[in-house]
Amino acid sequence: MENVQNKKILFSGIKPTGTLTLGSYLGAIKNWKQFIDDYRSIFCIVDMHSITVRMDPAELRRNALQQLAYYIACGLDPEKCILFIQSHVPAHAELSWTLGCYTMFGELSRMTQFKDKSAKNADNINAGLFTYPVLMAADILLYKTDLVPVGEDQKQHVEICRDIATRFNGVYGDTFTIPESFVPKVGARIMSLSEPDKKMSKTDDSNAGCILLTDSNDDIMRKFKRAVTDSDMEVRFDPQNKKGVSNLMSIYSVATGKDFDTISNEFSGKGYGSFKLAVGESVCDMLSPIREKANELLKNKDYLESVYSLGAEKAEAIARRTMDKVYRKVGFIAKPRRNG
Ligand code: TRP
Numbered sequence: 001m002e003n004v005q006n007k008k009i010l011f012s013g014i015k016p017t018g019t020l021t022l023g024s025y026l027g028a029i030k031n032w033k034q035f036i037d038d039y040r041s042i043f044c045i046v047d048m049h050s051i052t053v054r055m056d057p058a059e060l061r062r063n064a065l066q067q068l069a070y071y072i073a074c075g076l077d078p079e080k081c082i083l084f085i086q087s088h089v090p091a092h093a094e095l096s097w098t099l100g101c102y103t104m105f106g107e108l109s110r111m112t113q114f115k116d117k118s119a120k121n122a123d124n125i126n127a128g129l130f131t132y133p134v135l136m137a138a139d140i141l142l143y144k145t146d147l148v149p150v151g152e153d154q155k156q157h158v159e160i161c162r163d164i165a166t167r168f169n170g171v172y173g174d175t176f177t178i179p180e181s182f183v184p185k186v187g188a189r190i191m192s193l194s195e196p197d198k199k200m201s202k203t204d205d206s207n208a209g210c211i212l213l214t215d216s217n218d219d220i221m222r223k224f225k226r227a228v229t230d231s232d233m234e235v236r237f238d239p240q241n242k243k244g245v246s247n248l249m250s251i252y253s254v255a256t257g258k259d260f261d262t263i264s265n266e267f268s269g270k271g272y273g274s275f276k277l278a279v280g281e282s283v284c285d286m287l288s289p290i291r292e293k294a295n296e297l298l299k300n301k302d303y304l305e306s307v308y309s310l311g312a313e314k315a316e317a318i319a320r321r322t323m324d325k326v327y328r329k330v331g332f333i334a335k336p337r338r339n340g
């Protein structure tokens with residue numbers, strides 16, 4: 001990594017609660033990739049955030065490794081960025097505890113995601129679900145992050161991170177960099193193909209509305225053919241009144257680079273059948289090389305291990321410096337180091 005000193009820092013992450021989706025690719029990873037030459041970029045597999053809901057241990061492990069393979073296959077070159085697994089760097093838990101003591105019960109209670117998730121998991125409203133945004137703030141602040149690319153639904157969590165950091169800096173003097181969120185315009189909210197008023201999601205959705213990055217071309221085509229549209233016949237971008245069609249247009253637009261006017265013209269008078277086929281095909285073209293690359297990488301566990309262990313080492317080095325500073329500021333006695 002050349003010139004890392006002058007570069008601004010970018011951090012983001014995805015929970016390995018399931019297989020990555022078209023939504024995570026278009027809304028997150030594809031955008032991240034555009035930044036990796038200009039920012040010192042750090043991408044995390046946030047496994048600690050995953051256990052706020054019950055996860056099968058074997059599945060969590062499988063998902064995390066698969067996610068790493070897909071990160072790389074999507075173009076996050078480990079030579080150009082840091083790729084690591086959150087639980088490998090203990091500073092995340094340490095800073096999370098510390099920041100929790102500078103976060104108010106009231107402000108966490110107002111988080112929309114907490115309210116949504118507690119409604120959905122009424123039998124398991126655990127403390128982790130409540131303090132989730134504090135751990136996320138720790139993720140971001142450990143690395144002096146300038147920019148946090150996230151989906152629309154995570155903006156509120158970056159806001160609370162800024163509030164916590166500002167509060168801490170107010171008490172102890174300049175400690176944390178105040179991060180900005182970056183929400184991409186197109187792709188930030190890819191909706192379900194079967195219920196286009198809901199976000200495409202691996203956890204909430206029946207499989208029909210959700211394209212997984214592991215789906216075969218046949219699966220992809222089948223899901224697009226069944227995508228929900230509406231009863232008029234016009235391919236026109238109108239996210240208020242034509243949610244399904246507008247969502248398909250967004251997907252087609254990012255997959256092909258065509259703008260909405262071009263797309264409307266291309267399908268004017270042709271009906272939804274050929275439109276859906278074209279969108280499905282564009283997605284197959286976009287995803288199949290990624291899927292093949294990821295499958296290759298997953299055969300090489302030693303390589304994947306070398307990537308995440310080197311990533312953890314690099315992340316650890318940065319995070320440790322922040323923790324030392326934070327512990328000093330709050331008044332903990334420095335632990336003597338054996339080797340310098
Ligand atoms: N909460 C994020 C999500 O659900 C994932 C996440 C955890 C994250 N820590 C982060 C995103 C830090 C950006 C930065 O999508």
